[in-house]
Amino acid sequence: MKKQTYIILAIMLPVCVLTLSWGRMEYLLQIKEKYVVPIVGYDPRDLLSGHYIQYRIExxxxxxxxxxxxxxxxxxxxxxxxxxxxxxxxxxxxxxxxxxxxxxxxxxxxxxxxxxxxxxxxxxxxxxxxxxxxxRMRYYVPEKYGRLLEEALTKNNAQVSFVVSDNNEILVSDLRLNGRPWKDVIAEKK
Structure with a gap:
């Protein structure tokens, strides 16, 4: 019985830590002021290979x-x-x-x-x-939007919206095209 308790704790501990980490990040994204900066140097092939767009902040x-x-x-x-x-x-x-x-x-x-x-x-x-x-100079893009976003990135100025965490790291909240959320721009193209 004691061994089973340790196994359950060993499984639950990482899940709890990940949940708390994710929750803290979401909390910061909601309460902290957001800033928008332009990005360059994104490689559209990244969208097709790993579902992430990698970029460089300008x-x-x-x-x-x-x-x-x-x-x-x-x-x-x-x-x-x-x-x-x-x-x-x-x-x-x-x-x-x-x-x-x-x-x-x-x-x-x-x-x-x-x-x-x-x-x-x-x-x-x-x-x-x-x-x-x-x-974290990358942004996750669902696979179904990869090709549409690749096309939109070539025709629009891209920016990222971010907050700065308590330990001075950037937490990206959104990818923007010409100042608008990328999903809105993609929705217009459909």
């Missing part, structure tokens, strides 16, 4: 703050000898438009939100520029 950098960061980077470049460096983006709003600037340390003063990620191509920065990657 960060709208605040040029003045980016120049300050370049100076900070040059002062610390001897310490940063990697192609991928853990880092943060500060999100600010100017005249209702979102701007971002990079930070090596998490400083939230003056930021609407702080996003955790990593810089890529950092070793050759600032001469070649850099990228900022966050986890």
């Amino acid at each position: 960060w709208n950098y605040d040029q003045e703050k980016l120049e300050e960061f370049k100076k900070e980077f040059m002062d610390n470049s001897s310490k940063l000898n990697s192609y991928m460096v853990p880092a943060y983006l500060c999100m600010i709003k100017k005249e209702s438009e979102l701007f971002f600037y990079p930070m090596l340390l998490k400083k939230s003063q003056g930021c609407l939100e702080v996003i955790k990620g990593e810089f890529t191509n950092f070793k050759s920065f600032p001469s070649s520029g850099f990228g900022f990657n966050v986890t």
Whole structure:
């Protein structure tokens, strides 16, 4: 009898943890402010192979703050000898438009939100520029919409709507085409 109880607990524990994790994510998506940013670099073949669209966020950098960061980077470049460096983006709003600037340390003063990620191509920065990657840069698409969405992505500007979690990670809530939910755009095409 005791062995059966342990088996039931071993099965139920992962289910409970996954349910709580999913519930927390859904809760955050409902209560936190949503932001919309453009995406580029999506590969339509991903839709057909794994039902996910992978993309790259097109960060709208605040040029003045980016120049300050370049100076900070040059002062610390001897310490940063990697192609991928853990880092943060500060999100600010100017005249209702979102701007971002990079930070090596998490400083939230003056930021609407702080996003955790990593810089890529950092070793050759600032001469070649850099990228900022966050986890979960993919969006699930049901298989039945794959071909329709592939076509719509080629004809529309794509964006993602997201919230920033308490641990500074992006949680994507929706894929948008020309500012509208992708399902609405697809429904018009049918």
